[in-house]
Amino acid sequence: MNNFFKILSVFVICVVVASCSKTSSADPIALRDYKEQYTADLALINTYIDTHYITHDADYNVTFDTLIPTGGHSSIRTDTAFQLRDTTVLQNGVNYKIYFIKFREGTKNRPTQVDSVNVAYKGINLLKSATFDQAITPTWFRLPEVISGWSHIITNFHTGTYTPGTGGNGTSFDNFGAGVMFLPSGLAYYSNGAGNISSYSPIIFSFKLYELRYRDQDGDGVLSKDERKLDPLVNPLIRWKENPSDNLYKIDNTGAVVTDVPFLDTDGDGYANMYDIDDDGDHVLTRVEIKNPLGGLYLYNMIPDCGGSATDPNRVRKHIDAACH
Numbered sequence: 001m002n003n004f005f006k007i008l009s010v011f012v013i014c015v016v017v018a019s020c021s022k023t024s025s026a027d028p029i030a031l032r033d034y035k036e037q038y039t040a041d042l043a044l045i046n047t048y049i050d051t052h053y054i055t056h057d058a059d060y061n062v063t064f065d066t067l068i069p070t071g072g073h074s075s076i077r078t079d080t081a082f083q084l085r086d087t088t089v090l091q092n093g094v095n096y097k098i099y100f101i102k103f104r105e106g107t108k109n110r111p112t113q114v115d116s117v118n119v120a121y122k123g124i125n126l127l128k129s130a131t132f133d134q135a136i137t138p139t140w141f142r143l144p145e146v147i148s149g150w151s152h153i154i155t156n157f158h159t160g161t162y163t164p165g166t167g168g169n170g171t172s173f174d175n176f177g178a179g180v181m182f183l184p185s186g187l188a189y190y191s192n193g194a195g196n197i198s199s200y201s202p203i204i205f206s207f208k209l210y211e212l213r214y215r216d217q218d219g220d221g222v223l224s225k226d227e228r229k230l231d232p233l234v235n236p237l238i239r240w241k242e243n244p245s246d247n248l249y250k251i252d253n254t255g256a257v258v259t260d261v262p263f264l265d266t267d268g269d270g271y272a273n274m275y276d277i278d279d280d281g282d283h284v285l286t287r288v289e290i291k292n293p294l295g296g297l298y299l300y301n302m303i304p305d306c307g308g309s310a311t312d313p314n315r316v317r318k319h320i321d322a323a324c325h
């Protein structure tokens with residue numbers, strides 16, 4: 001089932017494209033109202049959280065079970081062994097609450113929403129209370145290509161350490177991020193039920209984040225995670241901020257979190273920097289502008305400003321300064 005998410009995301013794209021076409025002979029079935037469906041999903045998730053408990057083994061393999069009042073277990077909501085957290089995500093006009101649990105945050109690198117992650121996971125269809133998919137062997141996914149709920153939660157975790165074995169023995173992942181997410185259907189498959197996934201079912205994933213790959217979507221030599229950052233020339237009032245216990249987020253000059261700013265687009269041509277091979281629109285490719293004296297490319301932290309200095313952390317790097325060639 002390694003390509004499960006990819007297949008589903010392609011399927012979603014096909015459905016979206018099909019729904020835009022007026023040449024179809026049959027009327028598409030109307031989607032349910034997102035707000036109404038979210039209300040129903042949240043009620044189901046809340047019930048699940050109050051009527052089930054969670055355990056995990058030493059390697060963070062998670063088991064869900066129905067709460068028995070005399071069984072000596074606490075519900076997911078009241079268990080003091082972990083904290084039930086939540087975050088809010090705006091999508092399709094709905095402020096979705098996503099409950100999640102951080103059994104362990106991880107110690108190494110944290111993905112952004114545009115990166116690839118290597119995860120082991122188990123998915124539960126809440127309507128059927130049954131596992132619909134799992135990967136015990138870690139699998140690679142590109143976060144932009146899977147259900148949106150994943151990118152909002154998995155980016156709160158870090159990878160861990162990898163110890164290669166000898167002769168196929170002793171290989172181990174340690175200190176990786178491990179948790180659980182409870183997704184309303186609007187952040188999962190919504191109407192696109194398939195196989196063991198019911199249409200309009202909230203779903204639950206337990207997961208372990210083993211490894212990641214930072215991606216460079218436009219191949220200009222600057223990682224996408226860095227192309228989304230501070231651009232003091234274009235928008236001095238909007239800054240990216242990292243919160244160790246939260247996702248990358250944006251704040252204005254009062255410190256308030258800004259939620260409706262699109263990805264950074266320095267030259268304002270409609271292509272965000274992470275998809276633009278000439279970020280400042282000066283007709284010199286970014287890849288050319290960030291060449292170092294040896295002919296290679298500067299790492300992001302070493303890209304100098306127009307004057308050649310790389311000491312000020314808030315400098316305008318030369319590739320996003322249209323006055324600098």
Ligand SMILES: [Ca+2]
Pocket residue numbers: 216217218219220221222223224227273274
């Ligand atoms: Ca790039």
Ligand SMILES: [Ca+2]
Pocket residue numbers: 265266267268269270271272273276278279
């Ligand atoms: Ca642009």
Ligand SMILES: [Ca+2]
Pocket residue numbers: 278279280281282283284285286289319
């Ligand atoms: Ca340029």
